[in-house]
Amino acid sequence: MFEMLQYQFMQNAVIAAFLVSIACGIVGTYVVVKRIVALSGGIAHTAFGGIGLGYLLNFDPILTAIPWTILSALGIGTISRETGISEDTSIGMFWAVGMALGILFIYISSGYAPDLFSYLFGNILTVPSGELVLMGLMDVAIIIFAFFFYKKLEAVSFDEEFAKISGINTRFVYLLLLCMVALSVVVMIKAVGIILVIALLALPAAIARKYTSSLLSMMGYAIILSIILSLGGLYLSYLFDLPSGTTIILLLACAFLLSSVQQKVAMN
Amino acid sequence: MEEVVELKKVSFSYDSLPVLRDITLSVKKGDLVGVIGPNGGGKTTLLKIILGLLQPTKGKVSVFGKPPETGRGKVGYVPQISKFDREFPIDVMGVVLSGKPGNIARPGWAYGQEEKSSAIEALETVGMKEYAKRQISKLSGGQIQRVLLARALMSEPGLLLLDEPISSLDPDAQKSFYELLGRLKEKMAIMIVTHDLTAVTEYMDKLACLNGNLYYHGKTKEGIKHLEATYQCPIELIAHGTPHRVLRRHK
Numbered sequence A: 001m002f003e004m005l006q007y008q009f010m011q012n013a014v015i016a017a018f019l020v021s022i023a024c025g026i027v028g029t030y031v032v033v034k035r036i037v038a039l040s041g042g043i044a045h046t047a048f049g050g051i052g053l054g055y056l057l058n059f060d061p062i063l064t065a066i067p068w069t070i071l072s073a074l075g076i077g078t079i080s081r082e083t084g085i086s087e088d089t090s091i092g093m094f095w096a097v098g099m100a101l102g103i104l105f106i107y108i109s110s111g112y113a114p115d116l117f118s119y120l121f122g123n124i125l126t127v128p129s130g131e132l133v134l135m136g137l138m139d140v141a142i143i144i145f146a147f148f149f150y151k152k153l154e155a156v157s158f159d160e161e162f163a164k165i166s167g168i169n170t171r172f173v174y175l176l177l178l179c180m181v182a183l184s185v186v187v188m189i190k191a192v193g194i195i196l197v198i199a200l201l202a203l204p205a206a207i208a209r210k211y212t213s214s215l216l217s218m219m220g221y222a223i224i225l226s227i228i229l230s231l232g233g234l235y236l237s238y239l240f241d242l243p244s245g246t247t248i249i250l251l252l253a254c255a256f257l258l259s260s261v262q263q264k265v266a267m268n
Numbered sequence B: 001m002e003e004v005v006e007l008k009k010v011s012f013s014y015d016s017l018p019v020l021r022d023i024t025l026s027v028k029k030g031d032l033v034g035v036i037g038p039n040g041g042g043k044t045t046l047l048k049i050i051l052g053l054l055q056p057t058k059g060k061v062s063v064f065g066k067p068p069e070t071g072r073g074k075v076g077y078v079p080q081i082s083k084f085d086r087e088f089p090i091d092v093m094g095v096v097l098s099g100k101p102g103n104i105a106r107p108g109w110a111y112g113q114e115e116k117s118s119a120i121e122a123l124e125t126v127g128m129k130e131y132a133k134r135q136i137s138k139l140s141g142g143q144i145q146r147v148l149l150a151r152a153l154m155s156e157p158g159l160l161l162l163d164e165p166i167s168s169l170d171p172d173a174q175k176s177f178y179e180l181l182g183r184l185k186e187k188m189a190i191m192i193v194t195h196d197l198t199a200v201t202e203y204m205d206k207l208a209c210l211n212g213n214l215y216y217h218g219k220t221k222e223g224i225k226h227l228e229a230t231y232q233c234p235i236e237l238i239a240h241g242t243p244h245r246v247l248r249r250h251k
């Protein structure tokens, strides 16, 4: 097992797994308790437009995906809250339009997108060192937001109306949360890909939730679970020569099923 | 006496569905007002208007002489527990601590010693001190109700709004809950939405009967005879003692 670690790309993959786990553990916790899994799935898919824009402008697609996804998150959040358009309609709209724009941008930019597949389905084995730094920076931003707004995010997640009465600017906190989702999506794209991001965001936190009584410990458990499962998935994909993103997601789903069965058994 | 809540000719509709029509109501310090009416009668909507969560389509609302958005700083709200996610990973202390705006303004997850002792004090008031560390999913409905009341008390409110707080309590717990409210009303005004008519006659000073229109607002004793109009079903059916939930309009 350890001989695989002598390769640079493997070392990068392991570091990427840690960085991805920090993002999905922290943000995923709020996504699960605030029940915005579908909304976050929508935000994740809009990111594809940002990737396409990168190809069009001849820029690192991850760099263009950051502001693009944040703006999309603010867009979904604002439209579903402030207009008469319902939340699931605006999710569907952003989801499809984001994907469509991505394809359009790539088409205009000559249509040649060599690693398009890895943005869609992820390839944790091809994360360059420079990207790791970027992922690390986004993690730092997520940690800072999560620390400074911990109580407000908790209050808004638990009882938004009460939080509003208490004088919290709930609209701001909610949009901040969606921006954190956007950041975490971009952190995760390289590892599992746009289409699979939502599983990594939701599943470790959903498993962790069954065993905790505070958001902080839920985040901790979710991070640890995600590290174990993504490294496990990485190892299995190396062993059997499978696509890494897919293997990680399937392993996550198995873990989630097992924990659900274990909970059911424990209750009886 | 100090005017706590004043509604003048307030109407409200959700989109095109009219829910409240021309409600005029005043609540003063020391009042314990029971708000009764059938399900869908607009009771929760009325509380949300007082809290400034909903804007009336017509009419004027003032809370402590100010518009609700500013006056609600002195209002404690105990929502209907049916809306809560009981599996939310938070313990009793966490819920109560979040009740004080100053507590949640600071960064990080830790709370100060002073904040914790005021939360313990609030829990003691509602008789839930021993449960401080308990996860909310491991509480009964009545216990959660008390925890939510403790949360509302954290901001030292001058007005307490309770939305169906007793439907999940057994008779003993109901009695002690009303006694607790009786002690609290020395310091504040209380509006309580309830279906429990025994309690209304026994503990409330004033009654508001709501079914779209406000059918009666005033002293409890005289108000009882207006119940029939509110619920639109025969009075014997709704006033025979035990709590009675009226499901839908009869004609």
Ligand SMILES: Nc1ncnc2c1ncn2[C@@H]1O[C@H](COP(=O)(O)OP(=O)(O)O)[C@@H](O)[C@H]1O
Pocket (backbone or CB within 6 Å): B014, B017, B019, B037, B038, B039, B040, B041, B042, B043, B044, B045, B046
């Ligand atoms: N958010 C909402 N959107 C649309 N209609 C609503 C909403 N909330 C409540 N209503 C409707 O308004 C009416 C009054 O509701 P509510 O104030 O909750 O009644 P109560 O608390 O007396 O049972 C009901 O007919 C209900 O269906």
Ligand SMILES: [Mg+2]
Pocket (backbone or CB within 6 Å): B043, B044, B045, B080, B163
């Ligand atoms: Mg109600």
